[in-house]
Amino acid sequence: MNEQVCRLQEELHRAHYVVEEGLATVLHLAQRLARPLLLEGPAGVGKTALAKAVATVRSVDLVRLQCYEGLDASQALYDWDYPKQLLTARTAFADGVVNQAALYSEPFLIERPLLRALREKPAPVLLIDEVDRADEEFEALLLEFLSEFQITIPEMGTFRAEKPPIVMLTSNRTRDLSDALRRRCLYVWVDYPSPEQEAAIISLHVPRIASELAKQIARGVRRLRKLSLLKPPGLAESIDFAQALHELGAQELDEEVVRLTLGCLLKTEEDLNFVRERGLDVLWNA
Template identity: 50%
Template sequence: MNENGAAGVADLTATLRRGGYLAGRGLATAVYVALSLRRPLLLEGEPGVGKTEIAKVLADVLGRDLIRLQCYEGIDTNQALYEWDYSRQLLHIRALSEQKLVDEAAVEKLFGPSFLLERPLLQAVRAGDRAVLLIDEIDRADDEFEAFLLEMLSDFQITIPEVGTIIAASAPLVVLTSNRTRELHDALKRRCLYHWIDYPSLEREVEIVMVRRPEVSAALARKVVAAVHRLRELDLAKPPGVAETIDWASTLDFLGETDLTADTADVTLGSVLKDRDDMELARDNLDELTSGR
């Protein structure tokens, strides 16, 4: 990377930090290149490591609109692109019929902008570089929907038969996230820059807690982070992410606790673990989790 690129990465890292997000050099570099080259960025990693959060923070610090498409099994193009407001169209037709004003021109107006419901992808195309488009948990969508995204990510244009083709004046910043519940196709990956976000080191996670929750004492933050790192070493169904670490520290601080003991951990485990079997396993290891070693 040239000197200007290195300086740009450093500036972006500092900007993200001011927004409350501590990005490692690799992630900051990937975001900087995605911004500079107008390439989609695919972020993979375990749940709760900050994949979705960085899109939110980028929208905030860059002064852009955040447009979020939450993926799920069965999502289709209508829910992602656009829909016609059929209820308003029917009411409009009824009103015109009562006034005997129904003609070809009136019917054509039914498929105009006032009856078009824009969904996230169309909103992003219209907004262009004034937006950050977050396509969240793309791995939850079906293969067919993933294939549909390929053209969208290549050309940033959408064709509406009744309206015509809408082309983005400039590409939005696109962030895709995946928890790897299934493997994504190579065709999608080739269209994106890629970065894997891992769990942070203990020192970095303490720093993250302190940045996101400055009211929490450094001593309590360190105890909580150390306990979370020990939890991740257990055979848990759903290991806690950084988001859960922040929640646990915040909960303890709210309750006026200044230390993490076996007793305080026991009554607040619901802040960090979301599975009954995981909680039982953690309770069997409370003394070790809170030992401070």
Template identity: 45%
Template sequence: MTVPTRVPLFTDIDDVAARLAETGYLPDTATATAVFLADRLGKPLLVEGPAGVGKTELARAIAQCTGAGLVRLQCYEGVDEARALYEWNHAKQILRIQAGSGDWDQTKMDVFSEEFLLTRPLLTAIKRTEPTVLLIDETDKADIEIEGLLLEVLSDFAVTVPELGTIVAEHPPFVLLTSNATRELSEALKRRCLFLHIDFPEPDLERRILLSRVPELPEKVAEELVRIIGVLRGMQLKKMPSVAETIDWGRTVLALGMDTIDDAMVAATLGVVLKHQSDQVRAAGELKLN
């Protein structure tokens, strides 16, 4: 089957970087390049990295800066074809059968029409005629069996519904898969994708991200918050602070009307960035906040 082509969303790498930056997402060169190549080559982009580095936010930013619709499949243990692709509205089918007055062949054709089809994220993205970003989030949390379904969909951007035939995407979506690497994804799925690893940003980039999201924050305060976040990420914590939590911390400081960072403020607001009591105790001890 010939894979349908999609009109590119971006003109070049600089266009990717500039338009993402307009949304507040500041990509490094590797990220901007990977997004451009995935767009230009029409291949899914697999983004791997620790929780909280901005993988999901990248998909949202791409959709926002291009005006594309965002369709999200949230993966979890036990997600199946009925939740990812489609299922039939059995209750509505039964009501139609009970109300039917024609012959059985006609009734059967009626109840297996698109009127009774419940589309889930994968089929929704394929059927859309507008520009679409399909986010397959936390792919590593799904059972390995679901990867076979993803392979079929991502190979041809087509779905076969036995009662209706094959539904082919007129305008294939931009596909972004995320993984926290809690398990290894299959080589077959990886071969279908371009790969991008995102780690926590360097301090200068994180400071610029923070200031772009909280522009009223004094630059010296932003530098100090990012420095402390870096120290926290170097500790043995259950959950390292995410970039989103760095931004929340900046907004917290602003809401408190503070223009300097001291130990008392850090101790009082650790709950903004650390969500486990054991992490707060460890951080308070290592930062000598007690």
């Protein structure tokens, strides 16, 4: 294994993130080549958590742009503080001195995530989260930003990053992203971890949990994910479940403790009823 990739794995582990060699290699290359990294995979596999861990490892801020339908430039790039402008304009008019240009200057500028990521020093980690939820029109805006790492504000000029941020995009694949956006990124598919990896992740976050119980939880959650659930449990749910069992002093999975804590894993009434009807022992019986 490449020494730098190995070091990155160790640093992420210290930041409470377990990453396998393939993902660590792509992440290392994305940073070395200054390319955005597109992380695609089901919800709950730790894509967002990886960006947080990278920010921790690099000792920089995490700037997060949460995408949603209808997201536009004023919410992603920058906006103006209109109430403050209006108040200033009224005061200036009362004094008989109105400077229109001054109203579109630094004191009135509201940085949105993309502009903040360009201006902040040291260069932060920019997380563009759930980019598949944004409209195709926003993708076009994003393409320009990722190509030049600059933003032009007509009233103030062009802002260019001295050093580009570390850009990570996540997608749950609710819709197909454009080929143009994919071409600008390095790509990795992030899936649920193996039971062995998940047990290691659980032990990292719940260090006092019994090793055998962590393995039992990882195997049980894996079985749940194979069922036809509306919201399969992700890694966060596995960790919550493990913490709950540890707090209750459980040493193994049994019907009573699972019945009491199943809401840590499943988050809809339909899924709860489905698993109860099927039998709670699905978590510990193959």
